[in-house]
Amino acid sequence: MSSVSSSAYPDTKEPAAERTPRPEWPLWEIFIRGQHGLNHRHVGSLHASDAQMAISNARDVYTRRNEGVSIWAVRSADIVASAPSEKGPLFDPADSKVYRHPTFFDIPEEVGHM
Amino acid sequence: MAERPSTDEALFEYLLRLGDNCLILGHRTSEWCGKGPALEEDIALANTALDLIGQTQLWLSLAGEIEGKGRTADDLAYKRDAMDFRNVLLVEQPNGDFGQTLVRQFLFDAWHLPTLQALGDSSDSRLAEIAEKAIKEVTYHLERSTDLVIRLGDGTGESHARLQRAVDALWPLTDELREADDIERTLAGDGMAADPDALAQAWDTHVSNVLSRATLSRPEDGHGRYKGSGKRGRHSEHLGYILAEMQFLPRTYPDASW
Numbered sequence: 517m518s519s520v521s522s523s524a525y526p527d528t529k530e531p532a533a534e535r536t537p538r539p540e541w542p543l544w545e546i547f548i549r550g551q552h553g554l555n556h557r558h559v560g561s562l563h564a565s566d567a568q569m570a571i572s573n574a575r576d577v578y579t580r581r582n583e584g585v586s587i588w589a590v591r592s593a594d595i596v597a598s599a600p601s602e603k604g605p606l607f608d609p610a611d612s613k614v615y616r617h618p619t620f621f622d623i624p625e626e627v628g629h630m
Numbered sequence: 631m632a633e634r635p636s637t638d639e640a641l642f643e644y645l646l647r648l649g650d651n652c653l654i655l656g657h658r659t660s661e662w663c664g665k666g667p668a669l670e671e672d673i674a675l676a677n678t679a680l681d682l683i684g685q686t687q688l689w690l691s692l693a694g695e696i697e698g699k700g701r702t703a704d705d706l707a708y709k710r711d712a713m714d715f716r717n718v719l720l721v722e723q724p725n726g727d728f729g730q731t732l733v734r735q736f737l738f739d740a741w742h743l744p745t746l747q748a749l750g751d752s753s754d755s756r757l758a759e760i761a762e763k764a765i766k767e768v769t770y771h772l773e774r775s776t777d778l779v780i781r782l783g784d785g786t787g788e789s790h791a792r793l794q795r796a797v798d799a800l801w802p803l804t805d806e807l808r809e810a811d812d813i814e815r816t817l818a819g820d821g822m823a824a825d826p827d828a829l830a831q832a833w834d835t836h837v838s839n840v841l842s843r844a845t846l847s848r849p850e851d852g853h854g855r856y857k858g859s860g861k862r863g864r865h866s867e868h869l870g871y872i873l874a875e876m877q878f879l880p881r882t883y884p885d886a887s888w
Contacts, residue, residue: 541668562670565781572774573670576677 543592544570546577548584556588564589637820640813641754642697643716644823646706647861648745649689650717653707654869655738656682657876658725667728674774678735681767688760708880712869719860720803722869729782729792733800736775737837741807743772744832748824757822776840783844794846801849806861808833 541563547556559578564570570589579587598606610616659679666672690703701709720738725731746768749761782789810818810826817823841848860869879886 563668564670568777569781572777573674575770576674577670580677 541565541569544574544589545592545595546570546574547588547590548574548578549586549588551585556586561592637816637822638696640816641822642693643813644817645689645693645696646716647718649686649693649703649706650715651721651738651742652682652689653686654715654717654872655721655735656680656686657872658721658723659731659735661725662731671728675731678771678774681771685760685764685767688763692756692760704880708877712865712873713863715860715865715869715873716863717860717869718803718806719866720800720807722860722866722872723800723803724868726796727792729789730796730799732775732778732782733793733796735771736779736840737800737804737807739768739772739775740836740840741804741829741833743768744829745824748829752823753821772836776836779840779846780844783841783846790845793844797841797846798849801851804833805851806859811861 542565543561544564545561546559548559549556562570562573562577564573567589571587574587574589578584656679659675659682662672662675663679664672666675686707687703690706694701694703694706718738720734723730723734743765746761746765749757750765752758752761779793783793784790808830810830814823814826818825838848860866
């Protein structure tokens, strides 16, 4: 990962930094379990200085409309992600393998939507 | 139910106090909308303001019902002048910096929650019902303001200094929360409202405990005693400006609707 330049014009020489930028609170990813016994689902991210504040902020930012019964907060820095450039090798091989999808079973009408 | 005019009059006054505290603090807090020190805090402040305005509606509706002159919550919120408002002086104080807003909220929450908890057991089921609804919201308000007071009081030199300044400035205004008058004593005697002495004790215990955890010093009582009394309608100049902004629309365009 390359570090993000603070200047919008990286080739232009910046005036000597008179002040150090104010440190930001770390970023947290928020997961909320809905009312219906579902899995925790990613709902968004927010800034907070520590875990407790992350939960408290998540309550204010993401659960105002009765969305959840449980909140998880994970520091964004702790999330390991696949690289977008590896999309091909990771996902394409599944493309032509229709037999991996359970589409060959006859489902009785009465079962309805599965 | 037997007619007890004196109790009803006291109850009407008391409900105005409950409703007006929520209304004025809710309005003050809403002034932060879009200007909070962080996005998350901005949303939290707006949530608090909305909770309080929601509670206002319940208290003032009941007040209008008990008064029996057909006034709605809107009539009471938008068509009274400053001297008819019964909120404590603390809640009409300007927002100042974030420290002052936070300390104002904390000192109020520490009174608000035990008040509602006592009202939850009120002999009057109408009060108990509203209190039950509000308790959940206010429990969170107090948790949040307590947490932030400790974080910022015991934070950097700058945040500590700002919080201490706010505590010193607002402290004299808390007398009014802790000193009961005849209206509160009458209702408490009837089992309708909180016992004022227990309430003052609960406030004191929580506030003292949090101030010491926040490394803030507790100002001495009885200094700079404020002469006004919002509960009796004697307000600071700030209230008039709040009402001017809040009441402008319904007074200029009566019965305007969405």
